[in-house]
Structures are given as structure tokens and as C-alpha cells.
Amino acid sequence: MEAVTIKDVAALAGVSVGTASRVLSGNPATSADTRERVAAAAAELDYQPNAQAQALRSTRSNSLGLLVPDVRNPFFADLAHAAEQAALSAGYVTLLGNANERNDQQDRYLDTLISRRVDGVIVAPVGDDGGRLRALIEREIPTVLVDRTVPGLDLPSVTTDSETGIRQAVQHLAEQGHTRIGYISGPEATSTGRDRFASFTRAVAEAGLSQDPELVYFGDYQAASGSAGVHTLMDLTNPPTALLAADSLMAVGAISILHRLGLRIGTDIALVAFDDIEWFALLNPALSVIAHSVEDMGRIAVDLLLQVIAGHTPESVVLPSELIVRASSATPIRPTTQPEQRSQQ
Amino acid sequence: MEAVTIKDVAALAGVSVGTASRVLSGNPATSADTRERVAAAAAELDYQPNAQAQALRSTRSNSLGLLVPDVRNPFFADLAHAAEQAALSAGYVTLLGNANERNDQQDRYLDTLISRRVDGVIVAPVGDDGGRLRALIEREIPTVLVDRTVPGLDLPSVTTDSETGIRQAVQHLAEQGHTRIGYISGPEATSTGRDRFASFTRAVAEAGLSQDPELVYFGDYQAASGSAGVHTLMDLTNPPTALLAADSLMAVGAISILHRLGLRIGTDIALVAFDDIEWFALLNPALSVIAHSVEDMGRIAVDLLLQVIAGHTPESVVLPSELIVRASSATPIRPTTQPEQRSQQ
DNA sequence: GGAACCCATGGAATCGTTTCCATGGAATCG
DNA sequence: CGATTCCATGGAAACGATTCCATGGGTTCC
Numbered sequence: 134m135e136a137v138t139i140k141d142v143a144a145l146a147g148v149s150v151g152t153a154s155r156v157l158s159g160n161p162a163t164s165a166d167t168r169e170r171v172a173a174a175a176a177e178l179d180y181q182p183n184a185q186a187q188a189l190r191s192t193r194s195n196s197l198g199l200l201v202p203d204v205r206n207p208f209f210a211d212l213a214h215a216a217e218q219a220a221l222s223a224g225y226v227t228l229l230g231n232a233n234e235r236n237d238q239q240d241r242y243l244d245t246l247i248s249r250r251v252d253g254v255i256v257a258p259v260g261d262d263g264g265r266l267r268a269l270i271e272r273e274i275p276t277v278l279v280d281r282t283v284p285g286l287d288l289p290s291v292t293t294d295s296e297t298g299i300r301q302a303v304q305h306l307a308e309q310g311h312t313r314i315g316y317i318s319g320p321e322a323t324s325t326g327r328d329r330f331a332s333f334t335r336a337v338a339e340a341g342l343s344q345d346p347e348l349v350y351f352g353d354y355q356a357a358s359g360s361a362g363v364h365t366l367m368d369l370t371n372p373p374t375a376l377l378a379a380d381s382l383m384a385v386g387a388i389s390i391l392h393r394l395g396l397r398i399g400t401d402i403a404l405v406a407f408d409d410i411e412w413f414a415l416l417n418p419a420l421s422v423i424a425h426s427v428e429d430m431g432r433i434a435v436d437l438l439l440q441v442i443a444g445h446t447p448e449s450v451v452l453p454s455e456l457i458v459r460a461s462s463a464t465p466i467r468p469t470t471q472p473e474q475r476s477q478q
Numbered sequence: 479m480e481a482v483t484i485k486d487v488a489a490l491a492g493v494s495v496g497t498a499s500r501v502l503s504g505n506p507a508t509s510a511d512t513r514e515r516v517a518a519a520a521a522e523l524d525y526q527p528n529a530q531a532q533a534l535r536s537t538r539s540n541s542l543g544l545l546v547p548d549v550r551n552p553f554f555a556d557l558a559h560a561a562e563q564a565a566l567s568a569g570y571v572t573l574l575g576n577a578n579e580r581n582d583q584q585d586r587y588l589d590t591l592i593s594r595r596v597d598g599v600i601v602a603p604v605g606d607d608g609g610r611l612r613a614l615i616e617r618e619i620p621t622v623l624v625d626r627t628v629p630g631l632d633l634p635s636v637t638t639d640s641e642t643g644i645r646q647a648v649q650h651l652a653e654q655g656h657t658r659i660g661y662i663s664g665p666e667a668t669s670t671g672r673d674r675f676a677s678f679t680r681a682v683a684e685a686g687l688s689q690d691p692e693l694v695y696f697g698d699y700q701a702a703s704g705s706a707g708v709h710t711l712m713d714l715t716n717p718p719t720a721l722l723a724a725d726s727l728m729a730v731g732a733i734s735i736l737h738r739l740g741l742r743i744g745t746d747i748a749l750v751a752f753d754d755i756e757w758f759a760l761l762n763p764a765l766s767v768i769a770h771s772v773e774d775m776g777r778i779a780v781d782l783l784l785q786v787i788a789g790h791t792p793e794s795v796v797l798p799s800e801l802i803v804r805a806s807s808a809t810p811i812r813p814t815t816q817p818e819q820r821s822q823q
Numbered sequence: 824g825g826a827a828c829c830c831a832t833g834g835a836a837t838c839g840t841t842t843c844c845a846t847g848g849a850a851t852c853g
Numbered sequence: 854c855g856a857t858t859c860c861a862t863g864g865a866a867a868c869g870a871t872t873c874c875a876t877g878g879g880t881t882c883c
Binding site for chain 1: 533549559583594616759760
């Protein structure tokens with residue numbers, strides 16, 4: 134079955150290809166009669182324009198690239214969903230790429246996106262050197278960073294201000310009597326890893342809590358490193374009584390190993406996670422989280438990108454974060470390390 | 479910055495466009511010397527071929543369409559990931575579309591995929607009438623169904639045999655002393671909804687348990703309907719002592735409402751869910767599930783599609799399902815509704 | 824009633840590749 | 854050594870749309 138082209142439509146309608154094209158693309162320079170005949174012919178043949186030919190000629194593909202580090206991470210799945218819906222309602226299809234937290238896969242996808250001449254790209258970058266992102270910039274392909282940034286690349290971005298949420302979390306834990314908070318950090322090779330770690334460090338200093346460097350474990354945003362982090366931290370001679378995990382997947386890893394160690398979350402140890410995942414509220418005990426709106430992030434990223442495509446240079450957006458206290462951190466814990474405890478009131 | 483074309487490469491290498499094209503596409507009819515000069519020129523200019531022009535001329539786009547009902551559903555996120563990786567290693571990019579469990583969005587995406595002239599499409603279909611799927615078939619676009627099928631459409635598919643897993647689950651619950659099992663079903667407008675419901679009905683009859691039609695609630699595979707189902711079922715004058723949810727999202731909805739009702743899962747009520755999600759093992763109590771391999775499903779779907787593209791007509795594949803017992807259903811429950819209880823041994 | 828204008832239309836060029844066909848020089852054969 | 858084959862290459866057509874330019878018929882105006 135040969136695909137039906139605009140030629141077939143034109144022939145059936147008894148007009149030239151040019152006229153058919155004008156009608157189908159909504160060019161007003163057409164008579165009502167022609168419009169009707171061409172539309173009828175297109176419907177009759179169930180004509181679907183060849184997007185490749187359109188893109189080749191018009192240098193617009195009506196498609197956006199979206200590159201995330203890991204689709205299975207619910208945060209990025211939600212982000213993909215939000216961005217995709219926003220793009221769709223602006224008339225763009227989304228090409229979703231999955232870097233698997235690997236630089237080489239990200240670079241490979243970036244080249245693919247260049248080849249496909251997408252009209253713009255949204256990237257939650259893996260790693261710190263930019264890689265083929267620089268090729269996008271050289272080609273002046275509209276690009277927006279989301280969630281993470283890359284040092285030295287001056288691109289519009291949508292990120293989260295971790296400072297507020299993390300400070301709230303640390304203060305909240307301090308109020309429950311915790312003095313030693315273990316921090317399961319994201320990798321220092323990501324901007325979010327560095328940023329959240331810096332916020333944590335400041336918050337701990339501010340609250341006058343232990344700044345013991347042993348209380349920090351550097352993970353890689355994958356579940357397994359959350360487990361490893363818990364192992365390392367709880368093996369300290371002076372282990373923490375509360376944990377803060379820098380993303381949802383590491384929190385998942387932490388939870389599973391805490392269960393296995395027989396430590397009751399919320400009672401034996403407090404736990405707070407960065408990223409608000411629907412499921413976290415269902416856990417028993419429900420997990421306290423530092424929430425930020427992935428909905429907004431996706432929508433705004435598309436918005437910024439559309440502005441760049443339109444030739445503007447929008448300002449970067451920083452979204453707020455906020456602590457949501459649930460049972461996993463709500464119980465004051467008897468300070469095992471501080472004997473001096475009197476009724477102070 | 480004008481994009482660099484094969485013309486530029488040819489000029490720099492001092493050959494004709496045709497020759498440059500031959501070298502770049504690996505055509506053997508080229509001299510070693512030319513090959514080297516063209517490759518050097520392409521590297522020098524950081525040439526990325528225009529995929530649109532290639533596709534237009536060669537009628538192959540090296541891209542696949544993947545249409546899922548809901549990316550935020552972890553089952554489909556995993557499926558997308560598995561398929562995308564399999565496609566990538568076969569040299570295809572994946573265009574991911576999200577139907578949002580809506581027929582119109584699915585149809586819209588299908589038209590987009592036709593327009594983009596993807597080489598093939600993998601669909602987990604929404605609804606029962608096929609909709610624009612028939613347009614794919616008319617155009618002889620290679621298509622494979624995954625997870626769900628559509629009555630009347632004779633396409634290769636990868637699905638799960640729900641029979642075994644569901645029978646195991648029902649028998650297991652019967653062994654714990656349950657006689658009234660509540661079933662939160664998927665919609666009858668999906669093949670999986672019908673199929674799992676039929677398996678449940680058979681299994682219940684086989685095990686000699688209550689076939690009270692009131693014990694079945696028809697949901698829509700979204701979390702909210704899981705909650706609604708629990709409400710309805712637990713409001714019965716003779717409520718079930720065990721629940722079986724036909725997918726993970728409805729199980730999530732069920733869990734959240736059970737918590738709110740103060741019913742302890744695994745003690746007051748047993749719960750088993752279809753679909754094995756990593757997180758389910760982390761819940762407290764851990765959730766018993768009917769597992770099937772989404773990994774395999776994605777991989778095999780791509781595999782079948784590649785066969786169709788190659789001109790073959792592969793057999794459909796049915797994957798097994800299997801009960802994994804965890805704490806949410808492991809405790810025998812004292813039958814509250816049956817007073818006649820003697821030492822029967 | 825003829826000049827000026829408008830507007831719908833047809834025809835052709837174009838986008839960047841691939842691929843077919845022709846060419847011409849080198850190699851091989853009898 | 855002349856004829857055949859081979860092979861790398863250049864040139865041009867083609868893919869399916871958009872868009873520019875020219876055309877010609879119908880209005881409008883003086």
C-alpha cells in the first residue's frame with residue numbers, strides 16, 4: 134500500500150499541488166469552493182502529511198527533545214509526563230530520551246536530537262562537563278536545562294531552591310532532639326548534589342548540630358547507594374539518629390535496608406527524603422519529605438523553551454521547596470548520646 | 479549559524495555529494511583514500527546528517543513509536559524503559575507517547591506517528607474499539623500490541639497469562655482461611671480487565687469460595703478507583719476479609735484508604751496486587767503480588783516488532799505470572815463471619 | 824469601455840539526502 | 854595489443870512537502 138501524498142489529494146480534488154498545500158496549511162488565499170473540495174479529498178483518502186517532507190522544507194519539525202537521566206525514577210517520570218502534556222497542548226510532540234545516568238548515552242541521544250532537527254531540547258543533564266550539550270549551543274538549537282544545571286553553560290533553566298526545604302527539615306529534626314543527622318548525598322558531579330549538600334551543611338551549622346564529616350555519605354541517586362549509605366552511617370561508632378536522603382530513589386534504598394536491619398523508621402530512626410513521591414505518603418510510617426512541584430517544573434521548562442524558540446532569552450526560574458512533616462520524623466527521639474536531660478521547660 | 483550539510487562535507491573533502499554520501503553510509507564502492515578524506519571532513523565540520531532528508535529519501539526513519547496508557551504508572555514507566563533500551567541497541571530511537579488512558583489522545587498520537595513515518599509502532603491500547611489503530615493496519619505499518627489486546631485486531635502481541643498467578647493467589651488466600659475475597663477489577667473495556675476478572679472468577683469457583691457478585695468492584699486502573707473500591711467493598715453487610723487488586727495503581731489507592739479506615743493490612747485484611755512494583759516490597763507490611771516480567775515484555779515487544787518490520791509474521795507471546803507471597807497476606811485470619819468454628823484440623 | 828488592481832491558481836524551485844546511470848581510466852584476458 | 858570487465862566517481866533524478874512568482878479572469882473605477 135503506497136502512502137497517499139498531497140499529489141493524490143490534489144488530483145482527487147482537481148487542483149494543483151500548490152493549491153492543495155495552501156488549503157491544508159490554512160493559507161487564506163483560497164476560495165471557499167476549493168477549500169471544501171480539497172478538505173473532502175483529504176478526508177476521503179485519510180491523508181496524513183509526511184512530517185519529514187514538511188520539516189525538510191519548512192525547517193520546523195514541531196517536535197521537542199526531552200532528555201532525562203532515568204525514566205524509572207518517579208520524579209523524572211512525572212517530569213516527563215508534565216512536560217509532554219505541556220508540549221502537546223502547544224502543538225509539539227516530545228521525543229523522550231533516557232540517559233540512564235550515563236554520559237555516553239546522553240551524548241548519543243543529543244546527537245540524535247540534532248540529526249532529527251528538533252525545534253528545541255529540554256535536558257536534565259547527567260554529569261558536569263556538558264559533553265555534546267556544547268554542540269547544541271554552537272548550532273544555536275534552543276535548549277533549556279531542567280532540575281540540574283551545568284557549570285559554565287549559560288542556558289535558561291528551571292531548578293529548585295533546596296535551601297528553604299532543607300533548612301526546615303534540619304530545624305524540624307533538631308526540634309525533635311536530634312543532634313547527629315546522617316546525610317545521604319547526591320553525587321558531587323551534579324549541581325543538585327552540590328547544591329543540596331551545601332544547603333545541608335549550612336543548615337546544620339546554623340542549628341548548631343554535629344558537623345562530623347563522617348555523617349555524610351556520597352551516593353549516586355540510585356537506590357543501591359541509599360542502602361550502602363545506611364550501612365556506612367549506621368556502622369559508625371556514634372551513628373546518627375536521623376537521616377536525610379537527597380532524593381527519592383536513595384530514600385527507597387535506605388528504607389529497604391532499615392527494614393532489614395530491624396530499625397523502626399520514626400521510632401528508632403527518623404527519615405526525611407528530598408522529592409515528594411505520591412507513594413511516600415502510603416508508607417507505614419508515612420515519609421516526611423521535602424517537596425517541590427515537578428508539575429510546575431515540567432510546565433515551566435516547556436514554557437521557557439517556547440520563549441527561546443520564539444527568539445527571546447527568558448530568565449531562569451527557581452522553584453521553592455518545602456518540608457512536609459509526616460510520621461517518619463514526627464516522634465521526638467530519646468537522645469542516647471546526651472545524658473544531661475532535665476526538665477528545662 | 480547555518481547547519482552543515484553533506485554538500486559542505488563533500489566540498490571540503492574535494493569530492494561530489496554522491497561520493498560523500500556513499501562514504502558516510504558505508505557503501506563499499508569507495509577508495510580508501512576518499513573514505514579517509516570524507517571522514518576527516520565530516521569530523522572537522524562536526525557533521526550531523528539531516529534525519530528528515532534521509533528518511534524522506536530512503537523511506538526509513540529508524541524510529542519506533544511507543545504508545546502507553548500512562549507514563550506515571552510505574553508498570554508502564556518500566557515498560558517504556560525496557561522497550562527504549564532494546565530499541566536503542568537495535569539502532570532505533572523511540573518516540574514515546576502518553577495516551578493518559580484516553581481514546582482521543584491515543585488517536586491523536588497515532589496520527590502523529592503515521593505522519594512521522596515511524597518504522598513501527600508498539601501500543602498498549604486504551605479502550606476496545608481500536609480507533610486509529612485500524613489506520614495503521616490499512617497502511618501496513620508494522621504494529622505490535624503489548625500488555626493489552628484489542629478484539630478483532632489480528633496483530634502480534636505480548637501479554638501476560640493472568641490465570642496461573644491469580645489462581646495461586648486465590649488458593650493461597652483460601653489456605654489462610656479466607657472465604658470472601660473482594661476483587662477490585664480493571665475496566666471491562668480492556669482485555670486485561672476482562673482477562674483477569676475471568677481468571678479470578680474461575681479461581682474462586684475452583685476453590686469453592688464465595689461467588690457473591692457484590693464482592694467485585696469495577697475500577698479503571700487509576701488510584702482513585704482503588705480507594706472507591708475499598709469503600710464500596712468494606713461497606714457491605716458481609717465484607718470481604720481479603721482483597722485482590724487488578725493493578726498496582728488501584729492497589730495504591732486501596733492501601734491509602736485502608737490506612738485511613740484504620741484497617742491493618744495483613745492482620746485485619748489481606749491484600750494482594752497484580753503487577754510487581756519495586757516499591758511494593760518496601761511497604762510495611764510488604765505487599766504480596768502477582769508478578770510478571772515487564773523487562774521481558776518490553777524486550778520481546780521490540781523483538782516482535784523488528785520481525786514484523788523484517789517482513790515476518792511472528793507468533794504472539796504470552797508471558798507467565800506468578801504469586802509472590804509477602805506479609806500483606808501471610809497471616810491466617812480468624813473468620814469473623816462464620817461462627818461455627820470448631821477444631822476441625 | 825479601457826486601465827488598474829485583486830485574488831485564486833498553476834508551475835517551478837527548493838530543502839538535504841540517497842541512488843541510479845553514465846563515464847572514463849585501470850586492470851585483465853585471450 | 855585490442856577488447857572486455859571492473860570499479861570509483863560525478864551528475865542528476867527523486868522523495869513530499871512549502872513557497873515564490875507569474876498568469877489570467879473578474880472587479881472596480883474614472
